[in-house]
Amino acid sequence: MSETVNIASQNPAGSTKMLKAMVGIGVLSALLIVVTFELTQPRVQQLKAEALEKAIFEVLPGAVSSRTFGVNAEGKLIAPDTEESPVSLVYAGYDSADQLVGYAVEASGQGYADKIRILYGYNPKQQQIIGFQVLESKETPGLGDKIEKEQRFLDNFTALDVGLNKEGNIANKVTTVKQGAKVNAWEIDGITGATISSRAVGDIIGSSTEEVIPLLFDNYKMMETPKANPKKNENDDK
The missing domain is CATH 1.20.5 (Single alpha-helices involved in coiled-coils or other helix-helix interfaces)
Structure with a gap:
């Protein structure tokens, strides 16, 4: 040595x-x-931008153009050309006649393996979720990833009830039930073998819709054409 x-x-x-x-x-x-x-x-x-645009049109059948709006820290809808920085974004989709089809809303939450990021379509006239896509997921192949592949599960999101009550809040919170146990229009029929992942989707949508849907429903008549702006805050001119 x-x-x-x-x-x-x-x-x-x-x-x-x-x-x-x-x-x-x-x-x-x-x-x-x-x-x-x-x-x-x-x-x-x-x-990523191209994938998001494609997803917007997927979750809003009939939409051919979109416009981005922000949600500020006070939970109010703001136009994207304002100086205020939004804390989240929503996308208004319009058909070939420039009529509002609905909104595409991003949401995320914890899944089995990691965070799940989704996009869902909301029709304010029908007060229903009319489309759903997984934007990002690391769930277990063959099990958890069924939330983005299994048609029976995806069929939950063609007319999922997110109606409001007289107070302007979600009447019945979206929730996931065991596969085959769905009886109500606001329930998501889960996936046997991917219980945690399918339940996570229900939790994500349930929390997001409680926060965002009342805001979108309150503003949609003001935004039925692409040139429309979100409702002004009554304090804006003071």
């Missing part, structure tokens, strides 16, 4: 060169990662 130490100590130049080479390789690798990220980021963002 002493001989090895002596040999190393007699060749400090070689050790220094090796150290410099390792540092250089590390710096070059880090630089390549940063450059690659910067070059691909615009393309990644473009693909």
Whole structure:
């Protein structure tokens, strides 16, 4: 062992060169990662935007154009061209005659493996959810991912009741029940073998609709054409 130490100590130049080479390789690798990220980021963002646009039209059958609106910290709908920063976004979909089809709403929550991010379509005239898509999920292949593939489950979201009561709140909170146990229009028929994932979807939609649907229903008559603006806050002119 002493001989090895002596040999190393007699060749400090070689050790220094090796150290410099390792540092250089590390710096070059880090630089390549940063450059690659910067070059691909615009393309990644473009693909995400295209995927979102496609999903909007999927969850709002009949929509051919859309307009983005924000929801501020006070829970009010705001136009995207305002200086106020929204805390979340909703998308109004319009048909070929520029009539409002409904809204596409993003929502997310914890699933079995990780967070599940979804988009659902809301028709304010029918007071129903009329479409659903999973935007992002890491649920177990063959089990949890049935929430995005199994047609029987997806059929839950063609006319899911999210009607309001006289007080303007969701009359019956959306909830997931065991497969085959659905009896009410506001219930989601779950998936045997993917109970946690399908229940998570119900929890996500239930929480989101309680917060967002009263706001959207209150504003939809003001937004029936793409040129319309959200209802003004009564304090805006004060």
